[in-house]
Amino acid sequence: MLSQQKTSAPAHWLLKTEPEEFSFTDLIKKGPSPWDGIRNYQARNFLLKMKKGDFAFIYHTGKEKSIVGITQIKKEAYPDLKTTSAESKKSEWFQIDVSAIKSFIKPVPLETIKNSPHLKNMLLLKQTRLSVMPLSLSEWNCILNLAHTPMEGLHP
DNA sequence: GCCAACGTTGGC
DNA sequence: GCCAACGTTGGC
Numbered sequence A: 001m002l003s004q005q006k007t008s009a010p011a012h013w014l015l016k017t018e019p020e021e022f023s024f025t026d027l028i029k030k031g032p033s034p035w036d037g038i039r040n041y042q043a044r045n046f047l048l049k050m051k052k053g054d055f056a057f058i059y060h061t062g063k064e065k066s067i068v069g070i071t072q073i074k075k076e077a078y079p080d081l082k083t084t085s086a087e088s089k090k091s092e093w094f095q096i097d098v099s100a101i102k103s104f105i106k107p108v109p110l111e112t113i114k115n116s117p118h119l120k121n122m123l124l125l126k127q128t129r130l131s132v133m134p135l136s137l138s139e140w141n142c143i144l145n146l147a148h149t150p151m152e153g154l155h156p
Numbered sequence B, C: 001g002c003c004a005a006c007g008t009t010g011g012c
Helices: A002-008 A024-030 A041-049 A085-090 A110-115 A137-146
Strands: A012-017 A033-035 A055-060 A066-079 A094-109 A132-135
Touching: A012 A066, A012 A137, A024 A033, A024 A055, A024 A066, A024 A094, A041 A094, A041 A132, A055 A137, A094 A110, A094 A137, A110 A137, A132 A137
Parallel strands: A012 A055
Antiparallel strands: A012 A132, A033 A094, A055 A066, A066 A094
């Protein structure tokens, strides 16, 4: 069915992290890991839409300011285990599990993204404080090209 | 419901 | 260190 195919097609995301806190390299070392600590409603709502098998880029903030690799969603949203009792009275926060899939052959700096006409509408540029965001397929593919990193051989 | 004050994120 | 762009809090 067409509608089912559409909803089951893998979506594409971008996750931001401070590499000093938890980097893509850490994720490679640790294997499938929780992505937690999201305390922003818009970001949370995106987390809730993530499906197992979806792909997500990892963006390093701070000194690096680059997209550095590809991850895959391994477990869909479940309650954030670090939610404090004070927080849980007010709202529900969630985490997902992701695993590293592939490092970019060439990381894609923020500067390159800014200078790429095809990427000018990326939420990364429009909402600088958002840490979880969706990407369109064309944005995803454009960044893969800039990274010199094909998806071939990666199975969802 | 409005708004001022304050806090946070993240680039510069 | 500064600032823009939010988000949150609390008084009214």
